[in-house]
Amino acid sequence: MTTPATRPLHRDWRGSRGLFDGLRARWAEQRRLEAHARLEDDLRGLWREACAGVGLCQYISVAAGLTVRTPRFGALRVVRGRTTFTTELLPGGEPEDITKHALRLAHSLGFHGLRVDPIGGRWVRIVLLDSDPLRDGFALRRLITTRADETVILGRAEDGVTLGHALADAAHLAVQGQNGAGKSAFTYGLLAQVCAAPDVLIAGSDITGLVLGRAWTGTAHHDWQTTGTRDLLAHAALLDRLVAEMDRRLDTMPPRRDKIIPTTTTPLVLVVLEEFPGLLRAAQAKDKKLAERITSAVLRLVSEGRKAAFRVLMLAQRFEANAVGGGYARDQFALRLSFRVPGESLVMLHGEDARKLGPEHANSAPGIAYLSAPGHDCTRLRAPYLGDYGEFCDRIARHGRRAS
Ligand SMILES: Nc1ncnc2c1ncn2[C@@H]1O[C@H](COP(=O)(O)OP(=O)(O)OP(=O)(O)O)[C@@H](O)[C@H]1O
Numbered sequence: 001m002t003t004p005a006t007r008p009l010h011r012d013w014r015g016s017r018g019l020f021d022g023l024r025a026r027w028a029e030q031r032r033l034e035a036h037a038r039l040e041d042d043l044r045g046l047w048r049e050a051c052a053g054v055g056l057c058q059y060i061s062v063a064a065g066l067t068v069r070t071p072r073f074g075a076l077r078v079v080r081g082r083t084t085f086t087t088e089l090l091p092g093g094e095p096e097d098i099t100k101h102a103l104r105l106a107h108s109l110g111f112h113g114l115r116v117d118p119i120g121g122r123w124v125r126i127v128l129l130d131s132d133p134l135r136d137g138f139a140l141r142r143l144i145t146t147r148a149d150e151t152v153i154l155g156r157a158e159d160g161v162t163l164g165h166a167l168a169d170a171a172h173l174a175v176q177g178q179n180g181a182g183k184s185a186f187t188y189g190l191l192a193q194v195c196a197a198p199d200v201l202i203a204g205s206d207i208t209g210l211v212l213g214r215a216w217t218g219t220a221h222h223d224w225q226t227t228g229t230r231d232l233l234a235h236a237a238l239l240d241r242l243v244a245e246m247d248r249r250l251d252t253m254p255p256r257r258d259k260i261i262p263t264t265t266t267p268l269v270l271v272v273l274e275e276f277p278g279l280l281r282a283a284q285a286k287d288k289k290l291a292e293r294i295t296s297a298v299l300r301l302v303s304e305g306r307k308a309a310f311r312v313l314m315l316a317q318r319f320e321a322n323a324v325g326g327g328y329a330r331d332q333f334a335l336r337l338s339f340r341v342p343g344e345s346l347v348m349l350h351g352e353d354a355r356k357l358g359p360e361h362a363n364s365a366p367g368i369a370y371l372s373a374p375g376h377d378c379t380r381l382r383a384p385y386l387g388d389y390g391e392f393c394d395r396i397a398r399h400g401r402r403a404s
Pocket residue numbers: 137138177178179180181182183184185186339366367368382383384385
């Protein structure tokens with residue numbers, strides 16, 4: 001007699017768990033797809049309304065009347081908390097049509113901001129930002145350049161790209177910002193990066209005596225720096241000395257050369273003018289002729305210095321023409337950086353295109369700035385931060401090129 005096949009009294013939990021797990025995973029996936037489709041529909045509608053609202057649309061006449069055409073919404077993707085969607089630009093459109101309304105479009109979609117990444121043809125990807133990508137600090141590593149043509153870090157842009165600049169590139173640098181906006185911290189970072197290079201000399205005038213001066217004692221740079229407001233003649237004399245050195249270089253330019261290449265014997269001279277309008281105001285109050293002498297020396301450095309390997313880094317709260325030696329002087333600055341300033345000051349330094357950026361930037365956190373350069377749109381960035389003032393002093397003491 002054969003034994004009947006035995007049926008287990010209890011369920012095989014392992015088997016049924018596998019079955020339920022599979023079902024649960026399918027339900028979860030279905031719910032996810034439904035939620036995704038709902039979000040896609042919502043965003044598609046909001047995108048259309050937002051585009052029409054900012055005027056990013058075309059009106060087309062059809063048999064039934066006038067219809068509005070907006071950049072077509074493609075597909076939504078939400079991956080690891082990052083929300084993106086594709087969109088097709090209007091015929092004749094450019095990605096800038098979207099970037100110039102970026103904030104208003106993003107706010108209409110319920111996000112903090114957006115970024116536009118071109119994909120190909122008329123299609124672009126819109127990356128929606130939940131929060132300010134520049135919210136987190138950006139620590140300056142112990143980066144020390146060894147040559148004037150090496151890149152120094154200026155900051156990190158919203159897309160995470162690190163923006164750099166080589167002093168050897170023929171550009172003077174203008175930096176403006178209200179009190180506490182981050183001008184000095186930026187300058188500390190920049191100078192700490194170049195202070196060791198054997199072909200760079202850091203010279204200049206600093207009425208505050210914090211950026212230049214005492215921290216540079218014992219370095220090769222110290223002899224070319226003047227600080228404080230007690231002896232304003234010393235500032236004029238230092239600037240005259242720099243102009244004389246510039247003239248000497250221009251007069252002794254090697255044959256078949258039209259510019260000086262920085263070397264250890266003819267270093268690139270970075271002329272730092274910390275709070276320059278303050279120096280001019282103080283000089284004007286004392287003696288108008290002294291103010292004129294300072295202005296004309298600076299004008300010569302900014303207009304003729306590039307070929308002689310002179311670069312000027314001028315810092316001011318506002319880059320108003322009459323505060324920085326006139327409109328002609330201001331025009332000589334190719335690289336322009338604005339920390340928190342009122343909207344009007346932003347326009348003054350970066351042009352009319354920056355007007356729309358004004359309201360938000362007027363309240364931005366210390367260390368956040370707009371950078372513009374010839375051929376480059378205004379880019380928002382976070383300047384690197386090397387730490388407190390003591391850390392700056394330590395880095396200069398440790399790495400600053402020694403006086404030979
Ligand atoms: N890039 C940055 N990242 C983080 N914090 C920063 C940054 N820059 C500045 N800060 C903070 O803001 C404070 C003020 O910055 P800073 O002294 O550079 O301003 P400032 O524009 O030079 O002001 P002032 O005109 O009064 O000298 C710093 O002490 C620091 O705490």
